[in-house]
Amino acid sequence: MATLLLKKVWESVSNRSSISNSNSQRRHRSSHDDSSSSSFSSSIGAFDQIPSDILMQILRLLGPKEAAKMSVVCKLWKSLVSDDRLWIFFLQNRQDQHDSFDSIIFAETYLRSGAPLQALSGQLTEFSMMGIYGQRMLVPGSVIIDGGSGYCKFGWSKYACPSGRSATFLEFGNIESPMYSRLRQFFATIYSSRMQVKPSSQPVVLSIPICHYDDTEAAKASRRQLKEAIYTTLFDMNVPAVCAINQAILALYAARRTSGIVVNIGFQVTSIVPILNGKVMRKVGVEVVGLGALKLTGFLRELMQKNNLNFESLYTVRTLKENLCYVAADYEAELCKDTKASFKSGEGWFTLSKERFQTGEILFQPQIAGVRAMGLPQAVALCMDHCHAAELTGDDTWFKTIVLSGGTACLPGLAGRLEKELHELCSPSLSSGITVVPPPYGTDTAWFGAKFISNLSTFPRNWCMTKKQFRRKSRANLIW
Ligand SMILES: Nc1ncnc2c1ncn2[C@@H]1O[C@H](COP(=O)(O)OP(=O)(O)OP(=O)(O)O)[C@@H](O)[C@H]1O
Secondary structure, rough: HHHHHHHHHHHHHHHHHHHHHHHHHHHHHHOOOOHHHHHOOOOOHHHHHOHHHHHHHHHHHOOOHHHHHHHHOHHHHHHHHHHHHHHHHHHHHOOOOOOOOHHHHHHHHHHHOOOOOOOOOOOOOOOOHHHHHHHHHHOOOEEEEEOOOEEEEEOOOOOOOOOOOEHHHHHHHOOOOOHHHHHHHHHHHHEEEEEEEEHHHHEEEEEEEOOOOOHHHHHHHHHHHHHHHHHHHHHHHHOEEEEEEEHHHHHHHOOOOOEEEOOOOOEEEEEEEEOOOEEEEEOOEEEEOOOHHHHHHHHHHHHHHHOOOOOHHHHHHHHHHHHHHHOOHHHHHHOOOEEEEEEEEEEEEEEOOOOOHHHHOOOHHHHHHHHOOOOHHHHHHHHHHHHHOOOOOOOOOOHHHEEOOOOHHHHHOOOHHHHHHHHOOOOOOHHHEEEEEOOOOOOHHHHHHHHHOOOOOOOOOOOOHHHHHHOOOOOHHOOO
């Protein structure tokens, strides 16, 4: 049936092409033919009888390449082909890109302009979906590297997920050597050993760590130095274009937001980062809690030793943490329940009970693990207070979405418990509308934020810096 329809369409197209050819020849011969030319362009011959939704279905079956060709046949086909719904369908069904339609629409609506994000219109209506589809097809593949302080995730922008992960310290080499040579070794290893690609072949999108938290001149200088070192290293390796963005901003984009508070539970510390329109609000203040993934693993190890659960490797403890641990909705109530569960690691079967939720509880009650630090809800509430006091916008909605990121944030129950405690802690005016979003792409959340950017129709133009631009740019522009 489909073949028959396509055959008919093709005949109609050939007919129309020859008619419009002879028509245009006639027009060349005589300039008095306007009426006949307009009647040709608004008719599609035998297909005039077919309802437009069926014609649209035919175009869907033809696929994007052939459908685009149809637009040159006549005005009617052109208007059918330029219908946004057709290209939304093609965008939704692109096999090679793996980006969800919602993420494509978010990115094309809010991130097209590049950083700094332009005042948000929130509208895509001024762009044609056909144009966006065409531009996205032309975007070159890029390498994405999220060099976390514990684990590095790397891969291709056109792939569904990172192609690999490795322990960052292994790639960096001697900690004593200068920053430039450590970065050089890091990138060289990722390019040549891990991904086996030439640095000069494609742009790179890089997540840069949330570090040097303050808004002081010294912190700004350190951030500038790090960013300069990253760009210098990559351009020395002949990478054609570089886009380096803060890890927390990327996590926020992955959650399809441009404003909010990102809570990144990192390898060693947890950072609470307020972001407005894609920019870290350092003036408002980044809160840092001295608790991270390492501490949780260490605490579970202590609990297991105390409870005579014998293991050989710390890797086993980490595996148990990732597979059995969770955050209790109500800690005291959980202590009274039977919470036994078992998991088979490389060393055999292990059964944990209270350890399962006591491990994650240290994020809420750090003193359990002997850590003198604020609990996570208190630190987030403090950040919200600072955002409120700063009066950066007419209302408080921009910081009421809290996006979790980092592997530890994948602990089941964490988002719900944090949201519950924030509602209890904040004043009624602040607490209404607070939403805590679990890491949208688990451990790889920042990597996916980078993927959204690298598949944008305006990439690399609006997001990357070339070597030439880097040389010309003043140092002040490198602060992020
Ligand atoms: N489902 C899970 N539950 C609990 N912990 C997890 C889970 N998945 C991963 N992790 C932990 O997350 C940690 C790694 O997190 P992540 O990859 O975010 O670190 P990172 O990016 O190196 O940190 P940083 O943000 O400091 O750069 C590991 O300790 C791992 O055990």
